[in-house]
Amino acid sequence: xxSIRQAKTSDSDSIWRIFHAVVASGDTYVxxxxxxxxxxxxYWLDSSTRCYLAERDGKIVGTYILKPNQPGLGSHIANxxxxxxxxxxxxxxGRAMGEHCLGEARRLGxxxxxxxFVVSTNNPAVRLWKDMGFEIIGTLPGVFRHSxxxxxxxxxxxxxxxxx
Amino acid sequence: xxSIRQAKTSDSDSIWRIFHAVVASGDTYVxxxxxxxxxxxxYWLDSSTRCYLAERDGKIVGTYILKPNQPGLGSHIANxxxxxxxxxxxxxxGRAMGEHCLGEARRLGxxxxxxxFVVSTNNPAVRLWKDMGFEIIGTLPGVFRHSxxxxxxxxxxxxxxxxx
Numbered sequence: 001x002x003s004i005r006q007a008k009t010s011d012s013d014s015i016w017r018i019f020h021a022v023v024a025s026g027d028t029y030v031x032x033x034x035x036x037x038x039x040x041x042x043y044w045l046d047s048s049t050r051c052y053l054a055e056r057d058g059k060i061v062g063t064y065i066l067k068p069n070q071p072g073l074g075s076h077i078a079n080x081x082x083x084x085x086x087x088x089x090x091x092x093x094g095r096a097m098g099e100h101c102l103g104e105a106r107r108l109g110x111x112x113x114x115x116x117f118v119v120s121t122n123n124p125a126v127r128l129w130k131d132m133g134f135e136i137i138g139t140l141p142g143v144f145r146h147s148x149x150x151x152x153x154x155x156x157x158x159x160x161x162x163x164x
Numbered sequence: 165x166x167s168i169r170q171a172k173t174s175d176s177d178s179i180w181r182i183f184h185a186v187v188a189s190g191d192t193y194v195x196x197x198x199x200x201x202x203x204x205x206x207y208w209l210d211s212s213t214r215c216y217l218a219e220r221d222g223k224i225v226g227t228y229i230l231k232p233n234q235p236g237l238g239s240h241i242a243n244x245x246x247x248x249x250x251x252x253x254x255x256x257x258g259r260a261m262g263e264h265c266l267g268e269a270r271r272l273g274x275x276x277x278x279x280x281f282v283v284s285t286n287n288p289a290v291r292l293w294k295d296m297g298f299e300i301i302g303t304l305p306g307v308f309r310h311s312x313x314x315x316x317x318x319x320x321x322x323x324x325x326x327x328x
Contacts, residue, residue: 032236070281072196073309074318111315114304116280117234138302138320140278145237151275154238156302156320 002093004100007051007063012041014053014060019044022083026147028122029081033147050104054084054097061088064097066104069114078110078161082125094128102132105161112160119144120153134159166257168264171215171227176205178217178224183208186247190311192286193245197311214268218248218261225252228261230268233278242274242325246289258292266296269325276324283308284317298323 007015019040026033031040044065045051054062062084069079080101084093105113115134118125130136134157142151171179183204190197195204208229209215218226226248233243244265248257269277279298282289294300298321306315 030234030236030238070194074194143241
């Protein structure tokens with residue numbers, strides 16, 4: 001059984017466990033693989049950010065954040081980021097959180113969702129977002145210093161949340 | 165005579181004067197046109213940001229910031245933002261600051277420069293950056309709520325700072 005809910009302060013340990021495991025490999029997120037717990041939680045639980053957790057059989061196995069991608073005159077477009085515990089990959093958690101996130105973004109009145117930095121070699125993520133209606137809007141050349149592959153591209157991806 | 169130098173804390177009044185005049189019209193930057201002085205200076209003078217000023221005949225008429233566009237594994241790409249006092253437009257200040265900024269970015273070892281949000285209707289800016297070697301990497305649909313034109317596109321622009 002999978003359930004997704006908003007995070008509470010008491011979930012910090014679980015969030016840090018997942019965040020740390022995901023960024024340690026240096027192949028999907030820009031965060032310093034040695035980022036401190038405090039810096040990680042300050043980012044993931046920032047006051048302008050909504051944080052959600054995915055629970056599977058009582059264990060927290062994923063987390064995502066949802067926030068305006070820009071302040072003020074750009075705040076009608078959402079941004080989101082997703083992390084799945086490495087041992088829980090391939091079980092559809094990314095898709096389940098993605099669908100939940102799109103629903104929340106619509107509910108909150110966002111007109112679109114933008115990902116600023118999808119690492120081009122992160123095939124499962126690129127495939128998932130394309131499958132969920134996101135388009136690659138642009139390719140940023142060599143902007144990610146991949147821990148194994150060196151400088152690789154990242155994509156800006158976008159999908160509308162208003163009916164055409 | 166135009167000179168460009170790093171900002172000092174004592175320059176806050178001049179920076180706020182320019183920032184306020186530029187964002188008030190709501191046609192080029194995402195900042196809330198009614199942003200407070202404190203919030204504006206907190207952004208423009210953030211600790212991760214270098215701030216520069218352009219002085220013309222002893223008067224501060226422009227300012228720009230230079231910083232990493234991403235943390236950690238994306239910190240080799242620079243981001244920058246430029247503001248010219250409305251009464252000093254059309255005198256080449258944007259270009260002068262842009263050239264100074266590219267020089268500083270190279271000196272600091274950045275491998276490229278990225279603008280995340282160039283409002284598509286801001287023709288002088290789009291023309292200037294193209295002229296200075298930036299390419300439009302992608303078009304973000306309707307992401308800017310223009311004070312007069314409603315939802316308009318913004319561009320992601322990029323230029324490399326390493327020799328091919």
